[in-house]
Amino acid sequence: MKIQTECLPCLLKRILFETELSTKEKKRQTKALRTACTLLAEHYNPEECSATIATKVHKGVYETLQDKDPYAKLKHTSNIIATSLVPTIEELIKTSPDPLKTSMICAIIGNILDFGIDGSSDHPQMLEEVFDTLYAEGLGYDDYQKMRNLLKKATHIVLFTDNCGEIVFDKILCQELKHFNPTLHITAVVKGEPILSDATIKDAKEIKLYEVVDELFTTGCFAVGVDFHKLPVEVKKALKHADLIIAKGMANYESFSETTYAPIAYLLRTKCSAIARSMNLPQNISAIKMYE
Amino acid sequence: MKIQTECLPCLLKRILFETELSTKEKKRQTKALRTACTLLAEHYNPEECSATIATKVHKGVYETLQDKDPYAKLKHTSNIIATSLVPTIEELIKTSPDPLKTSMICAIIGNILDFGIDGSSDHPQMLEEVFDTLYAEGLGYDDYQKMRNLLKKATHIVLFTDNCGEIVFDKILCQELKHFNPTLHITAVVKGEPILSDATIKDAKEIKLYEVVDELFTTGCFAVGVDFHKLPVEVKKALKHADLIIAKGMANYESFSETTYAPIAYLLRTKCSAIARSMNLPQNISAIKMYE
Numbered sequence: 001m002k003i004q005t006e007c008l009p010c011l012l013k014r015i016l017f018e019t020e021l022s023t024k025e026k027k028r029q030t031k032a033l034r035t036a037c038t039l040l041a042e043h044y045n046p047e048e049c050s051a052t053i054a055t056k057v058h059k060g061v062y063e064t065l066q067d068k069d070p071y072a073k074l075k076h077t078s079n080i081i082a083t084s085l086v087p088t089i090e091e092l093i094k095t096s097p098d099p100l101k102t103s104m105i106c107a108i109i110g111n112i113l114d115f116g117i118d119g120s121s122d123h124p125q126m127l128e129e130v131f132d133t134l135y136a137e138g139l140g141y142d143d144y145q146k147m148r149n150l151l152k153k154a155t156h157i158v159l160f161t162d163n164c165g166e167i168v169f170d171k172i173l174c175q176e177l178k179h180f181n182p183t184l185h186i187t188a189v190v191k192g193e194p195i196l197s198d199a200t201i202k203d204a205k206e207i208k209l210y211e212v213v214d215e216l217f218t219t220g221c222f223a224v225g226v227d228f229h230k231l232p233v234e235v236k237k238a239l240k241h242a243d244l245i246i247a248k249g250m251a252n253y254e255s256f257s258e259t260t261y262a263p264i265a266y267l268l269r270t271k272c273s274a275i276a277r278s279m280n281l282p283q284n285i286s287a288i289k290m291y292e
Numbered sequence: 293m294k295i296q297t298e299c300l301p302c303l304l305k306r307i308l309f310e311t312e313l314s315t316k317e318k319k320r321q322t323k324a325l326r327t328a329c330t331l332l333a334e335h336y337n338p339e340e341c342s343a344t345i346a347t348k349v350h351k352g353v354y355e356t357l358q359d360k361d362p363y364a365k366l367k368h369t370s371n372i373i374a375t376s377l378v379p380t381i382e383e384l385i386k387t388s389p390d391p392l393k394t395s396m397i398c399a400i401i402g403n404i405l406d407f408g409i410d411g412s413s414d415h416p417q418m419l420e421e422v423f424d425t426l427y428a429e430g431l432g433y434d435d436y437q438k439m440r441n442l443l444k445k446a447t448h449i450v451l452f453t454d455n456c457g458e459i460v461f462d463k464i465l466c467q468e469l470k471h472f473n474p475t476l477h478i479t480a481v482v483k484g485e486p487i488l489s490d491a492t493i494k495d496a497k498e499i500k501l502y503e504v505v506d507e508l509f510t511t512g513c514f515a516v517g518v519d520f521h522k523l524p525v526e527v528k529k530a531l532k533h534a535d536l537i538i539a540k541g542m543a544n545y546e547s548f549s550e551t552t553y554a555p556i557a558y559l560l561r562t563k564c565s566a567i568a569r570s571m572n573l574p575q576n577i578s579a580i581k582m583y584e
Contacts, residue, residue: 005312008325009305016297026338033300037333041326046318 003050004274017116022070051225051254069194078165103176110166140285154243162249193222225255295342296566309408314362343517343546361486370457395468402458432577446535454541459491485514517547
């Protein structure tokens with residue numbers, strides 16, 4: 001997705017959020033906010049992918065803050081809160097007429113664990129507060145049947161994860177994918193370096209994601225979503241041979257929608273107007289959308 | 293008020309709003325947005341008044357857009373819509389046990405006619421939609437009695453107006469001030485040049501504000517709120533001799549709160565968290581707050 005004008009104030013709001021997470025020192029905050037504005041002025045270009053620009057701005061801000069992971073505490077809490085909801089989800093799956101679909105809906109609800117933007121959480125506890133409501137709402141856009149048909153005959157899939165906490169539900173999704181198609185080879189990809197509230201290899205190991213997938217890789221670098229120039233060769237290979245790519249969350253959509261990788265299923269909450277418009281979906285829904 | 297961190301994304305959101313009002317040309321929009329980011333990076337300083345920084349950024353953006361008044365159409369519509377509500381307000385005043393207070397509440401409701409920020413209107417028509425609700429809500433903070441006591445013995449007051457549309461209700465307020473204290477000398481001050489949705493001398497003349505005030509001046513320049521360095525000498529003189537200053541809206545609070553002018557009554561909707569916090573008021577209320 002190309003950057004939209006409305007991404008600018010939103011990006012600055014997120015930068016402010018992470019700056020205040022990182023430090024209470026006014027001088028350092030000011031320096032970080034000025035850095036962000038300078039980088040926005042320099043890199044804002046409507047012909048450029050939103051995730052690419054966001055990567056440049058966050059990189060500069062992290063460096064100015066001298067903070068490798070402003071979201072560290074939030075990410076940890078997100079994993080704990082999501083883990084506390086696992087029994088609820090397991091019960092929903094056990095009693096579901098379609099366990100795979102139920103696990104997908106839950107993995108999409110986990111996508112609200114994003115911080116500092118409108119339409120997302122203010123705090124990880126929000127996941128507990130809204131889970132039942134969002135579960136009852138179900139999918140606002142539903143390509144599940146298409147996806148299921150593909151998954152039935154698939155041998156290799158690649159899953160690009162998104163946020164901490166959310167990844168706990170992604171693990172359950174992987175388990176259900178294996179139940180649905182036991183011969184399925186799953187490659188999971190987490191972030192190469194801490195970026196926003198996204199899961200890294202440390203988080204993946206913490207929740208033992210390796211127990212339910214066949215391969216676990218990273219995006220290989222610091223990037224919002226995916227920087228395809230820096231993607232490790234083994235991930236590129238997996239993508240090339242995948243019968244289906246599953247991409248969680250908005251930043252992965254922003255990145256993949258600039259490529260020709262297919263077939264791809266986006267599993268996300270449409271938290272912002274720019275992405276909702278780009279995907280031709282209503283805002284603030286849970287969606288499974290396939291591009292073949 | 294010193295600029296707060298949250299003012300940055302909010303200011304950029306407003307810049308985006310006026311940029312899209314001004315032009316549909318992508319190139320010009322991009323140039324304006326980049327200019328805004330450059331100026332924010334250059335001028336953001338937590339020791340500086342928010343209105344002063346906003347003035348610099350909007351000035352640069354208006355110049356880049358080569359547009360002296362991006363809000364021209366919205367301002368005109370605001371005046372029309374507010375005028376259509378005059379009979380309603382006159383009826384409320386006629387049947388009120390305290391016509392002056394009623395006129396003040398209405399003049400504060402008019403303060404929602406601000407565009408491009410959260411907590412304000414999306415479109416001038418919103419005034420019609422929310423008028424009854426906001427009138428029923430009344431004042432969330434009420435220094436009216438203090439103000440009334442001062443007005444009873446006052447001989448000179450100065451009124452700093454804010455938005456178009458709102459100024460139609462300010463005219464009614466002036467009429468009621470004169471009914472309340474027929475010897476009161478009212479100096480009204482509008483903006484020196486078009487800035488945001490604020491009323492200028494053109495708007496004041498259009499609604500015949502001169503019919504109900506004794507003097508009508510402008511702030512003398514392009515500024516969000518008031519630039520006291522450029523304030524005409526006659527306004528400075530009026531301020532010095534005023535028994536009470538009435539300042540409408542947030543930008544006038546941002547400017548006056550950096551000065552020692554007193555006594556001053558702020559009549560506004562607390563549309564943003566920064567100003568609500570600074571004034572120690574809840575957000576999104578109608579308020580009369582006096583500083584003596």
